[in-house]
Amino acid sequence: MSEFFGSIYCWLEDFFGIELAEYLWGESSPEQLSNMFIGIGLTMLVISLIVAVCYYYIINHPRLNNWWGWLIFLGINAVINFVVGWQWVLKDYYAGLMVKKDAATQKMVDLPIYSDDILAFGVTNMLDAIIAFIIFSYIIKWWSTNCSRAPF
Template identity: 25%
Template sequence: MYGTIGLITIISALLFNLAFYYLINRPSFSKWFHWMFVGVLHLLVCFFSSYFIPKDAFDALFAGNDPYSSTDYLGFSLVNTASALSFYILWMLVVRWKSSNAKTTPFPH
């Protein structure tokens, strides 16, 4: 379960970066706030997946008597979201170099 969440976090960071730098790749959409918008979408995906995947798994495992509270799931989701931001930035540094319109977004190299 946690490996799945880790894979979702790492792979979605790569996919969101590839989408921004190569699929969208328009001069009018190459500003730093557009990059941030795509990043926030990535963080929302990671936050909700890391909240609901363990919650649903433990609800099914413990048949309604889940020993973890919603604050436990929230804390885990926030930590995963912080790591998702790190992976998003790392993948950005890897994939942005060959983009024709957004290679200097969010900051010049």
């Protein structure tokens, strides 16, 4: 499971930085030894599925049975997942957990991870959530009474 989520996030690791990717894998900091991609990835999938189910089965209004109605829910999903991915990692950044032991001085020093890298990870989470929402739309739209033809 960890390899799956790590691979779908690390297709853009150059965008959010190798150092942050190693931290999220649990490889670079003694403060964080578990793979964070699992929790973030599962949360992203659950949120995307919930938003898709809300669109196709809970809201399910005939007025939204078009491309712009579907696009509104895609945007809601994207914004929620951007905030979740960004804040999840930013919490560790502000808590001072992104550190490593310097080999020369044996002191703990900050990893070269910046707030821009964390913001870029939020964008990566958002892009993955958009893809997940599109996939969930293809899977579950067929049984909707009013929105089965949206967006395609």
